[in-house]
Amino acid sequence: MKAVRTLVVAAVVLSLSVGSISASQVGLSVEMSNPVLKALKKQTTFLKVGLTGFKMQSRAERAPVNISLVLDKSGSMKGSPMEEARSGAIEAIRRLGPNDIVSVITYDSTVHVLVPATKLTDKDTVCRQISQIRAGGGTALFAGVSKGAAEIRKFADRNYVNRVILLSDGKANIGPSSPSELGNLGASFKKENMTVSTMGLGPGYNEDLMLMLASRSGGNHIFIEDTAQLAGIFHEEFKTVLSVVAQEVSVAIDVSKAVRPIRVLGREAEINGQQVITQLSQIYSEQEQYVVLEVEVPATSAGKATQVASVSVTYGNMLTQATDRLAGTASVNFSDNATEIAEKTNRDVLEVSILLLANERNKMATAMFDTGKIEEAKKCLEDNASFLSFYATQLDSEDLKESSSFNARQALELKAAPNTYRKRARSNQFKVEQQRAY
Numbered sequence: 001m002k003a004v005r006t007l008v009v010a011a012v013v014l015s016l017s018v019g020s021i022s023a024s025q026v027g028l029s030v031e032m033s034n035p036v037l038k039a040l041k042k043q044t045t046f047l048k049v050g051l052t053g054f055k056m057q058s059r060a061e062r063a064p065v066n067i068s069l070v071l072d073k074s075g076s077m078k079g080s081p082m083e084e085a086r087s088g089a090i091e092a093i094r095r096l097g098p099n100d101i102v103s104v105i106t107y108d109s110t111v112h113v114l115v116p117a118t119k120l121t122d123k124d125t126v127c128r129q130i131s132q133i134r135a136g137g138g139t140a141l142f143a144g145v146s147k148g149a150a151e152i153r154k155f156a157d158r159n160y161v162n163r164v165i166l167l168s169d170g171k172a173n174i175g176p177s178s179p180s181e182l183g184n185l186g187a188s189f190k191k192e193n194m195t196v197s198t199m200g201l202g203p204g205y206n207e208d209l210m211l212m213l214a215s216r217s218g219g220n221h222i223f224i225e226d227t228a229q230l231a232g233i234f235h236e237e238f239k240t241v242l243s244v245v246a247q248e249v250s251v252a253i254d255v256s257k258a259v260r261p262i263r264v265l266g267r268e269a270e271i272n273g274q275q276v277i278t279q280l281s282q283i284y285s286e287q288e289q290y291v292v293l294e295v296e297v298p299a300t301s302a303g304k305a306t307q308v309a310s311v312s313v314t315y316g317n318m319l320t321q322a323t324d325r326l327a328g329t330a331s332v333n334f335s336d337n338a339t340e341i342a343e344k345t346n347r348d349v350l351e352v353s354i355l356l357l358a359n360e361r362n363k364m365a366t367a368m369f370d371t372g373k374i375e376e377a378k379k380c381l382e383d384n385a386s387f388l389s390f391y392a393t394q395l396d397s398e399d400l401k402e403s404s405s406f407n408a409r410q411a412l413e414l415k416a417a418p419n420t421y422r423k424r425a426r427s428n429q430f431k432v433e434q435q436r437a438y
Contacts, residue, residue, distance in 0.1 A: 024319050026246050026283055027052040030311050030328035033353050036344040039302035039334040044262065046353040047330055049253065049291040049311050053245040053283045056319075063318035065241050066101040066160040068117070068148035069093075069130075072168040072201075074108045077135040081169055081201060084227040088234035090127045095238055096120050101160070103151035104130060107144030108137025109174060117151040141172035142182065145196065145213065149189055159321050161244045161282070162194040163219065165237060167230075169201035172209060183212030186219075193248060195219035195281050197237055200427075201227065203419050207426045218281025220436055223427035225420070236438035240284055246324075249280035249315040251291050256307050260296040265356035266433040267291060283315070289435055292353050300334045307331045347395050354391045355403060358384050359432040362407065366425050369414060381411035 033046040056062055069089055073082065089104075096102060097120065104115035104126065114133070115126050148164040156162065176182070186196055197219040198210040207223065214221035220240065222233055253276040255261045261276050269278035269291070276293055283289050293309075300306055313326040335341055361384045368377035388404035391397065406428065413421040430436070 023057075024054055024317065025324060026054060026313075026315060026317075026326065028311070028313055028326040028328050030309075030330045031346055031349050032308065032330050032332055033346050033349040034332070034341070034344070035346060036333050036335050036341050037297060037300075038338075038341060039336050040299050042296065042299045044294055044296050045332070046265075046349060047253070047293045047295055047308055048349040048352065049251055049293075049313075049328075050288050051246075051249065051251075051280070051283055051290065051313065051315075052288045053243070053285045054319075056243070056245065056285045061319055062242055063244055064099045064101070064160050065096065066117070066152050066155050066157070066162045067096075067241065068103040068105060068151045068164045070105045070107065070144045070148040070164055070166045071133065072108075072139060072141070072144070072166075072170065073106045073133055073135045073137070074139045074170055075136050076170050076204060079135075080227045081230075082133065082135045084230040085167055085201075086130055086133055088231040089130050091231055092234040092238040093120070093127055093130070094123060095242065096123070101152075101155045102126060103148065105144055105148045105151065106133055107140045107147075108135070109140060110137070111140055111143045111147045113147065113151065117154045138174050139168065139170045139172050140174040141166075141168055141209075142175040142177065142185065145182075145185065149192075149194060149196075152194055153192070156192065156194075158193055158247070158316060159318065161241055161247070161318070162192075163241055164189070164194065164196045165199070166196060166210075166213070167199045167201065168205050168210070170204050171206045177206075177209070179206070179208040179212040182209045183216045186213040186216030189217045190281065197221070199224055199230075199233060199237075200423065201230070203423070207423050211426055211430055215430065215434070218279075220434065221427060221430050222438070223423045225423075233438075240437060243285040243287075244282045245285050245318050246283040246315040247281065247318060249283060249289075249313065250277070251280065252277050252312045253291070253293055253309050254312075255293075255295065255309045258298050258306060259308050262294040262296055265292045265294060265353065266359060284437065287435075287437055290352065292349075292356055294353075297332060302334050302336045305331050305333045347397075351391075351395050351397050351400060354388070354395075354400060355432060358388050358403060358407070359429055361387070362410075362425060363429055365410075366422065366429070369418075369422065374415065378411050378414055381407045381414065385411065 029050040103117040196217040365380040385407035392400035
Protein backbone atom coordinates (compact mmCIF):
# COMPACT_ATOMS: atom_id res chain seq x y z
CA MET A 1 0.00 0.00 0.00
CA LYS A 2 1.49 3.30 -1.03
CA ALA A 3 0.77 6.16 1.35
CA VAL A 4 1.53 9.85 1.60
CA ARG A 5 1.42 10.94 5.22
CA THR A 6 0.40 14.58 5.13
CA LEU A 7 -1.11 15.03 8.57
CA VAL A 8 -0.17 12.81 11.47
CA VAL A 9 -1.07 14.27 14.83
CA ALA A 10 1.17 12.84 17.50
CA ALA A 11 -0.46 10.99 20.35
CA VAL A 12 0.22 12.20 23.85
CA VAL A 13 0.52 9.57 26.56
CA LEU A 14 -1.38 10.98 29.52
CA SER A 15 -0.59 8.30 32.06
CA LEU A 16 2.13 5.68 32.05
CA SER A 17 2.89 2.87 34.43
CA VAL A 18 6.05 3.23 36.48
CA GLY A 19 9.11 2.24 34.46
CA SER A 20 7.19 1.88 31.18
CA ILE A 21 8.74 3.16 27.98
CA SER A 22 7.32 4.31 24.66
CA ALA A 23 8.26 0.97 23.10
CA SER A 24 5.57 -0.69 25.23
CA GLN A 25 2.79 1.73 24.32
CA VAL A 26 0.20 1.42 21.58
CA GLY A 27 0.82 4.01 18.87
CA LEU A 28 -1.97 6.50 18.14
CA SER A 29 -2.40 8.51 14.94
CA VAL A 30 -5.28 10.90 14.23
CA GLU A 31 -5.47 11.79 10.54
CA MET A 32 -7.77 13.35 7.96
CA SER A 33 -8.25 11.95 4.46
CA ASN A 34 -8.26 15.54 3.17
CA PRO A 35 -6.28 17.79 5.51
CA VAL A 36 -6.74 20.68 3.06
CA LEU A 37 -10.31 21.29 1.84
CA LYS A 38 -11.82 23.58 -0.77
CA ALA A 39 -12.64 26.98 0.73
CA LEU A 40 -16.20 28.31 1.08
CA LYS A 41 -17.82 24.92 0.52
CA LYS A 42 -19.62 22.65 3.00
CA GLN A 43 -18.30 19.12 2.45
CA THR A 44 -17.79 15.68 3.93
CA THR A 45 -14.44 14.09 4.69
CA PHE A 46 -13.02 11.26 6.79
CA LEU A 47 -11.25 11.18 10.14
CA LYS A 48 -9.18 8.07 10.90
CA VAL A 49 -8.08 7.05 14.39
CA GLY A 50 -5.31 4.46 14.04
CA LEU A 51 -4.04 2.26 16.88
CA THR A 52 -0.90 0.22 16.22
CA GLY A 53 0.26 -2.48 18.60
CA PHE A 54 3.80 -2.21 19.90
CA LYS A 55 6.42 -4.79 18.97
CA MET A 56 7.06 -7.53 21.49
CA GLN A 57 10.79 -7.91 22.00
CA SER A 58 10.58 -11.61 22.86
CA ARG A 59 8.05 -14.42 23.18
CA ALA A 60 8.39 -14.09 26.94
CA GLU A 61 6.61 -10.70 26.73
CA ARG A 62 3.38 -12.09 25.33
CA ALA A 63 0.33 -12.27 27.52
CA PRO A 64 -0.73 -15.73 28.73
CA VAL A 65 -3.83 -17.13 27.07
CA ASN A 66 -6.93 -18.87 28.35
CA ILE A 67 -8.33 -20.73 25.34
CA SER A 68 -11.26 -23.07 24.94
CA LEU A 69 -11.37 -25.13 21.74
CA VAL A 70 -14.97 -26.01 20.91
CA LEU A 71 -15.04 -28.64 18.16
CA ASP A 72 -18.07 -29.85 16.23
CA LYS A 73 -18.03 -33.66 16.05
CA SER A 74 -21.47 -34.14 14.53
CA GLY A 75 -22.00 -36.81 11.90
CA SER A 76 -21.22 -34.49 8.97
CA MET A 77 -17.66 -34.08 10.30
CA LYS A 78 -16.80 -37.72 9.61
CA GLY A 79 -13.76 -38.45 7.48
CA SER A 80 -11.45 -35.70 6.23
CA PRO A 81 -13.07 -32.78 8.14
CA MET A 82 -12.56 -34.50 11.50
CA GLU A 83 -9.05 -35.65 10.60
CA GLU A 84 -7.97 -32.14 9.57
CA ALA A 85 -9.66 -30.58 12.61
CA ARG A 86 -7.80 -32.90 14.97
CA SER A 87 -4.50 -32.27 13.20
CA GLY A 88 -4.90 -28.48 13.18
CA ALA A 89 -5.96 -28.35 16.83
CA ILE A 90 -3.02 -30.50 17.95
CA GLU A 91 -0.53 -28.39 16.00
CA ALA A 92 -1.98 -25.22 17.52
CA ILE A 93 -1.90 -26.62 21.07
CA ARG A 94 1.79 -27.41 20.69
CA ARG A 95 2.49 -23.68 20.22
CA LEU A 96 1.28 -22.88 23.73
CA GLY A 97 3.36 -22.75 26.91
CA PRO A 98 3.06 -24.04 30.48
CA ASN A 99 1.52 -20.77 31.74
CA ASP A 100 -1.30 -20.94 29.23
CA ILE A 101 -4.68 -22.42 30.10
CA VAL A 102 -6.55 -24.67 27.70
CA SER A 103 -9.82 -26.56 27.62
CA VAL A 104 -11.28 -28.71 24.87
CA ILE A 105 -15.02 -29.12 24.34
CA THR A 106 -16.64 -31.38 21.78
CA TYR A 107 -20.29 -31.39 20.84
CA ASP A 108 -22.73 -33.35 18.73
CA SER A 109 -26.24 -33.93 20.10
CA THR A 110 -24.76 -33.35 23.54
CA VAL A 111 -21.73 -31.52 24.93
CA HIS A 112 -18.61 -33.22 26.27
CA VAL A 113 -15.78 -31.61 28.27
CA LEU A 114 -12.88 -33.54 26.80
CA VAL A 115 -10.21 -31.49 28.62
CA PRO A 116 -11.32 -29.33 31.58
CA ALA A 117 -9.62 -25.94 31.85
CA THR A 118 -6.07 -26.54 33.04
CA LYS A 119 -2.58 -25.09 32.76
CA LEU A 120 -0.84 -26.71 29.84
CA THR A 121 1.88 -28.56 31.69
CA ASP A 122 1.20 -31.84 29.89
CA LYS A 123 0.74 -31.17 26.17
CA ASP A 124 1.08 -34.82 25.18
CA THR A 125 -1.96 -35.88 27.19
CA VAL A 126 -4.12 -33.06 25.78
CA CYS A 127 -3.02 -33.81 22.22
CA ARG A 128 -3.65 -37.52 22.72
CA GLN A 129 -7.20 -36.81 23.88
CA ILE A 130 -7.84 -34.61 20.85
CA SER A 131 -6.53 -37.33 18.54
CA GLN A 132 -9.20 -39.72 19.85
CA ILE A 133 -12.20 -37.52 18.91
CA ARG A 134 -14.66 -39.31 16.64
CA ALA A 135 -17.65 -37.83 14.78
CA GLY A 136 -21.35 -38.68 15.09
CA GLY A 137 -24.64 -37.04 16.15
CA GLY A 138 -26.42 -33.65 15.88
CA THR A 139 -25.23 -30.07 16.36
CA ALA A 140 -25.75 -28.54 19.82
CA LEU A 141 -23.73 -25.44 18.93
CA PHE A 142 -25.17 -23.01 21.49
CA ALA A 143 -24.56 -25.42 24.35
CA GLY A 144 -21.04 -26.17 23.10
CA VAL A 145 -20.03 -22.51 23.01
CA SER A 146 -21.64 -21.87 26.39
CA LYS A 147 -19.68 -24.74 27.93
CA GLY A 148 -16.45 -23.43 26.41
CA ALA A 149 -17.10 -20.05 28.04
CA ALA A 150 -17.84 -21.76 31.35
CA GLU A 151 -14.42 -23.44 31.25
CA ILE A 152 -12.73 -20.09 30.57
CA ARG A 153 -14.53 -18.53 33.54
CA LYS A 154 -12.81 -20.98 35.89
CA PHE A 155 -9.58 -19.00 35.44
CA ALA A 156 -11.02 -15.67 34.25
CA ASP A 157 -8.38 -12.94 34.47
CA ARG A 158 -8.22 -9.58 32.67
CA ASN A 159 -4.47 -10.06 32.25
CA TYR A 160 -5.09 -13.18 30.14
CA VAL A 161 -6.29 -13.32 26.54
CA ASN A 162 -9.60 -15.15 26.98
CA ARG A 163 -10.90 -16.71 23.77
CA VAL A 164 -13.30 -19.42 22.64
CA ILE A 165 -12.42 -20.90 19.24
CA LEU A 166 -15.42 -22.58 17.62
CA LEU A 167 -15.29 -24.90 14.61
CA SER A 168 -18.48 -26.11 12.95
CA ASP A 169 -19.53 -27.42 9.55
CA GLY A 170 -23.29 -27.55 10.11
CA LYS A 171 -26.37 -25.65 11.16
CA ALA A 172 -27.21 -25.56 14.86
CA ASN A 173 -30.19 -27.91 15.22
CA ILE A 174 -30.34 -28.50 18.97
CA GLY A 175 -31.01 -25.63 21.39
CA PRO A 176 -31.06 -21.87 20.53
CA SER A 177 -30.15 -21.50 16.87
CA SER A 178 -31.00 -18.01 15.56
CA PRO A 179 -28.37 -15.37 14.68
CA SER A 180 -29.91 -12.97 17.24
CA GLU A 181 -29.65 -15.53 20.06
CA LEU A 182 -26.04 -16.32 19.22
CA GLY A 183 -25.30 -12.61 18.79
CA ASN A 184 -26.67 -11.88 22.27
CA LEU A 185 -24.53 -14.70 23.64
CA GLY A 186 -21.46 -13.14 22.00
CA ALA A 187 -22.30 -9.70 23.43
CA SER A 188 -22.56 -11.16 26.92
CA PHE A 189 -19.11 -12.75 26.51
CA LYS A 190 -17.61 -9.42 25.43
CA LYS A 191 -18.73 -7.86 28.71
CA GLU A 192 -16.65 -10.54 30.46
CA ASN A 193 -13.55 -9.67 28.37
CA MET A 194 -13.99 -12.88 26.37
CA THR A 195 -13.97 -13.14 22.56
CA VAL A 196 -15.25 -15.91 20.28
CA SER A 197 -13.63 -16.74 16.95
CA THR A 198 -15.76 -18.85 14.64
CA MET A 199 -14.59 -21.11 11.82
CA GLY A 200 -17.26 -22.19 9.35
CA LEU A 201 -16.27 -25.26 7.36
CA GLY A 202 -17.81 -26.09 3.98
CA PRO A 203 -21.21 -25.17 2.50
CA GLY A 204 -23.50 -26.38 5.29
CA TYR A 205 -23.05 -23.97 8.20
CA ASN A 206 -25.12 -20.86 8.95
CA GLU A 207 -22.82 -17.92 8.22
CA ASP A 208 -25.14 -15.30 9.75
CA LEU A 209 -25.22 -17.18 13.05
CA MET A 210 -21.44 -17.67 13.14
CA LEU A 211 -20.80 -14.05 12.11
CA MET A 212 -23.09 -12.61 14.77
CA LEU A 213 -21.42 -14.68 17.47
CA ALA A 214 -17.96 -13.53 16.38
CA SER A 215 -18.76 -9.89 15.70
CA ARG A 216 -20.75 -9.22 18.87
CA SER A 217 -17.94 -10.69 20.98
CA GLY A 218 -15.09 -9.00 19.08
CA GLY A 219 -13.58 -12.21 17.69
CA ASN A 220 -12.70 -13.40 14.18
CA HIS A 221 -14.72 -15.29 11.59
CA ILE A 222 -13.43 -17.25 8.62
CA PHE A 223 -15.13 -19.31 5.90
CA ILE A 224 -13.07 -22.44 5.23
CA GLU A 225 -13.92 -23.81 1.81
CA ASP A 226 -11.54 -26.79 1.84
CA THR A 227 -10.70 -29.04 4.79
CA ALA A 228 -7.04 -28.86 3.69
CA GLN A 229 -7.08 -25.20 4.85
CA LEU A 230 -7.91 -26.11 8.46
CA ALA A 231 -4.36 -26.49 9.80
CA GLY A 232 -3.32 -23.16 8.28
CA ILE A 233 -6.38 -21.39 9.71
CA PHE A 234 -5.72 -22.77 13.20
CA HIS A 235 -2.13 -21.54 12.84
CA GLU A 236 -3.22 -18.01 11.89
CA GLU A 237 -5.85 -17.81 14.61
CA PHE A 238 -3.39 -18.86 17.31
CA LYS A 239 -0.83 -16.41 15.92
CA THR A 240 -3.26 -13.55 16.56
CA VAL A 241 -4.18 -14.83 20.03
CA LEU A 242 -0.49 -15.02 20.97
CA SER A 243 0.21 -11.46 19.80
CA VAL A 244 -2.39 -9.49 21.76
CA VAL A 245 -0.79 -6.42 23.37
CA ALA A 246 -3.90 -4.47 24.40
CA GLN A 247 -7.47 -5.29 25.46
CA GLU A 248 -10.60 -3.41 26.56
CA VAL A 249 -9.89 -0.55 24.17
CA SER A 250 -12.22 2.45 24.34
CA VAL A 251 -12.08 5.26 21.76
CA ALA A 252 -13.87 8.59 22.35
CA ILE A 253 -13.98 11.17 19.56
CA ASP A 254 -15.16 14.63 20.64
CA VAL A 255 -16.18 16.42 17.46
CA SER A 256 -15.89 20.22 17.38
CA LYS A 257 -19.16 22.16 17.57
CA ALA A 258 -18.98 23.45 13.99
CA VAL A 259 -18.42 19.93 12.59
CA ARG A 260 -21.17 17.31 12.24
CA PRO A 261 -20.40 13.62 12.89
CA ILE A 262 -22.24 11.53 10.27
CA ARG A 263 -21.37 7.86 10.77
CA VAL A 264 -18.64 5.43 11.76
CA LEU A 265 -17.78 3.11 8.88
CA GLY A 266 -17.69 -0.63 9.54
CA ARG A 267 -17.95 -0.57 13.35
CA GLU A 268 -20.68 -0.33 15.93
CA ALA A 269 -20.49 3.06 17.63
CA GLU A 270 -22.60 5.43 19.68
CA ILE A 271 -23.02 8.99 18.43
CA ASN A 272 -24.31 11.15 21.26
CA GLY A 273 -24.46 14.72 20.03
CA GLN A 274 -20.87 15.69 19.30
CA GLN A 275 -19.29 12.66 20.96
CA VAL A 276 -18.62 9.35 19.24
CA ILE A 277 -17.72 6.31 21.36
CA THR A 278 -16.67 2.86 20.19
CA GLN A 279 -14.88 -0.14 21.67
CA LEU A 280 -12.27 -2.48 20.23
CA SER A 281 -11.72 -5.83 21.88
CA GLN A 282 -8.02 -6.31 21.17
CA ILE A 283 -4.97 -4.86 19.43
CA TYR A 284 -2.25 -7.13 18.07
CA SER A 285 1.51 -6.60 18.01
CA GLU A 286 2.65 -4.51 15.01
CA GLN A 287 -0.85 -4.47 13.50
CA GLU A 288 -3.09 -1.45 13.10
CA GLN A 289 -6.74 -1.30 14.10
CA TYR A 290 -8.59 1.84 13.10
CA VAL A 291 -11.84 3.74 13.42
CA VAL A 292 -13.03 5.83 10.45
CA LEU A 293 -15.56 8.59 11.09
CA GLU A 294 -17.28 10.47 8.27
CA VAL A 295 -17.80 14.14 9.18
CA GLU A 296 -19.35 17.21 7.58
CA VAL A 297 -17.21 20.34 7.75
CA PRO A 298 -18.77 23.82 7.32
CA ALA A 299 -17.81 26.25 4.57
CA THR A 300 -14.75 28.21 5.69
CA SER A 301 -12.63 30.95 4.16
CA ALA A 302 -9.28 30.21 2.51
CA GLY A 303 -6.27 30.42 4.79
CA LYS A 304 -8.21 29.46 7.89
CA ALA A 305 -8.06 26.25 9.90
CA THR A 306 -10.75 24.31 11.77
CA GLN A 307 -10.16 21.75 14.51
CA VAL A 308 -12.23 18.73 13.57
CA ALA A 309 -12.01 16.63 16.73
CA SER A 310 -10.05 15.61 19.79
CA VAL A 311 -9.55 11.92 20.50
CA SER A 312 -8.98 10.07 23.75
CA VAL A 313 -8.18 6.37 24.07
CA THR A 314 -7.91 4.05 27.07
CA TYR A 315 -6.78 0.43 26.98
CA GLY A 316 -5.43 -2.35 29.14
CA ASN A 317 -1.73 -2.85 28.43
CA MET A 318 -1.03 -6.60 28.43
CA LEU A 319 2.70 -6.12 29.03
CA THR A 320 2.65 -3.61 31.89
CA GLN A 321 -0.81 -4.65 33.17
CA ALA A 322 -1.64 -0.96 33.53
CA THR A 323 -4.41 1.17 32.03
CA ASP A 324 -2.87 3.53 29.49
CA ARG A 325 -4.41 6.74 28.13
CA LEU A 326 -3.62 8.41 24.83
CA ALA A 327 -4.87 11.61 23.23
CA GLY A 328 -4.61 13.46 19.93
CA THR A 329 -6.34 16.06 17.76
CA ALA A 330 -6.99 16.63 14.07
CA SER A 331 -7.59 19.81 12.07
CA VAL A 332 -8.20 20.83 8.47
CA ASN A 333 -7.07 23.88 6.52
CA PHE A 334 -8.91 25.57 3.65
CA SER A 335 -7.59 26.70 0.30
CA ASP A 336 -8.61 27.97 -3.16
CA ASN A 337 -5.65 26.17 -4.74
CA ALA A 338 -6.85 22.91 -6.36
CA THR A 339 -3.29 21.65 -6.78
CA GLU A 340 -2.52 22.11 -3.09
CA ILE A 341 -5.76 20.38 -2.10
CA ALA A 342 -4.94 17.36 -4.29
CA GLU A 343 -1.30 17.15 -3.22
CA LYS A 344 -2.20 17.19 0.46
CA THR A 345 -4.62 14.25 0.16
CA ASN A 346 -3.71 11.54 2.63
CA ARG A 347 -3.83 8.52 0.34
CA ASP A 348 -3.63 5.98 3.14
CA VAL A 349 -6.68 7.36 4.96
CA LEU A 350 -8.66 7.84 1.76
CA GLU A 351 -7.83 4.28 0.69
CA VAL A 352 -9.19 2.63 3.87
CA SER A 353 -12.24 4.93 3.74
CA ILE A 354 -12.97 3.81 0.16
CA LEU A 355 -12.57 0.15 1.19
CA LEU A 356 -15.07 0.60 4.01
CA LEU A 357 -17.54 2.50 1.79
CA ALA A 358 -17.30 -0.25 -0.83
CA ASN A 359 -17.86 -2.84 1.88
CA GLU A 360 -21.16 -1.16 2.74
CA ARG A 361 -22.18 -1.47 -0.92
CA ASN A 362 -21.13 -5.11 -0.92
CA LYS A 363 -23.42 -5.70 2.06
CA MET A 364 -26.25 -3.97 0.18
CA ALA A 365 -25.75 -6.42 -2.69
CA THR A 366 -26.02 -9.35 -0.27
CA ALA A 367 -29.25 -7.90 1.17
CA MET A 368 -30.66 -7.62 -2.37
CA PHE A 369 -29.64 -11.21 -3.05
CA ASP A 370 -31.41 -12.37 0.12
CA THR A 371 -34.70 -10.82 -1.03
CA GLY A 372 -34.51 -12.42 -4.48
CA LYS A 373 -33.35 -9.30 -6.32
CA ILE A 374 -30.62 -11.17 -8.15
CA GLU A 375 -30.15 -8.83 -11.10
CA GLU A 376 -30.08 -5.77 -8.82
CA ALA A 377 -27.49 -7.47 -6.62
CA LYS A 378 -25.38 -8.34 -9.66
CA LYS A 379 -25.45 -4.74 -10.91
CA CYS A 380 -24.60 -3.43 -7.44
CA LEU A 381 -21.50 -5.63 -7.35
CA GLU A 382 -20.49 -4.60 -10.89
CA ASP A 383 -20.91 -0.91 -10.02
CA ASN A 384 -18.89 -1.46 -6.86
CA ALA A 385 -16.11 -3.07 -8.88
CA SER A 386 -16.02 0.01 -11.13
CA PHE A 387 -16.04 2.35 -8.11
CA LEU A 388 -13.08 0.51 -6.58
CA SER A 389 -11.23 0.32 -9.90
CA PHE A 390 -11.49 4.10 -10.34
CA TYR A 391 -9.94 4.80 -6.95
CA ALA A 392 -7.39 2.01 -7.39
CA THR A 393 -6.06 3.98 -10.37
CA GLN A 394 -6.34 7.36 -8.65
CA LEU A 395 -4.50 6.17 -5.53
CA ASP A 396 -2.25 3.57 -7.18
CA SER A 397 -3.62 1.03 -4.71
CA GLU A 398 -3.15 -2.72 -4.98
CA ASP A 399 -5.63 -3.28 -2.12
CA LEU A 400 -8.39 -1.42 -3.98
CA LYS A 401 -7.51 -3.21 -7.21
CA GLU A 402 -7.78 -6.58 -5.47
CA SER A 403 -11.09 -5.60 -3.90
CA SER A 404 -12.40 -4.49 -7.30
CA SER A 405 -11.51 -7.88 -8.78
CA PHE A 406 -13.21 -9.64 -5.87
CA ASN A 407 -16.47 -7.74 -6.49
CA ALA A 408 -16.31 -8.54 -10.21
CA ARG A 409 -15.88 -12.25 -9.43
CA GLN A 410 -18.75 -12.10 -6.95
CA ALA A 411 -21.02 -10.66 -9.64
CA LEU A 412 -20.33 -13.74 -11.77
CA GLU A 413 -20.51 -16.22 -8.89
CA LEU A 414 -23.80 -14.88 -7.56
CA LYS A 415 -25.85 -16.95 -10.02
CA ALA A 416 -23.42 -19.80 -10.70
CA ALA A 417 -22.78 -20.74 -7.04
CA PRO A 418 -25.19 -18.82 -4.80
CA ASN A 419 -24.37 -20.63 -1.53
CA THR A 420 -20.62 -20.20 -1.98
CA TYR A 421 -21.14 -16.59 -3.09
CA ARG A 422 -22.95 -15.71 0.10
CA LYS A 423 -20.45 -17.33 2.43
CA ARG A 424 -17.50 -15.71 0.66
CA ALA A 425 -19.26 -12.36 0.62
CA ARG A 426 -20.17 -12.37 4.31
CA SER A 427 -16.75 -13.63 5.38
CA ASN A 428 -14.99 -10.95 3.31
CA GLN A 429 -17.31 -8.20 4.58
CA PHE A 430 -16.46 -9.19 8.13
CA LYS A 431 -12.73 -9.29 7.32
CA VAL A 432 -12.81 -5.73 5.98
CA GLU A 433 -14.80 -4.41 8.94
CA GLN A 434 -12.62 -6.08 11.55
CA GLN A 435 -9.36 -5.37 9.67
CA ARG A 436 -8.49 -9.01 10.20
CA ALA A 437 -4.92 -9.99 9.44
CA TYR A 438 -5.82 -13.33 7.78
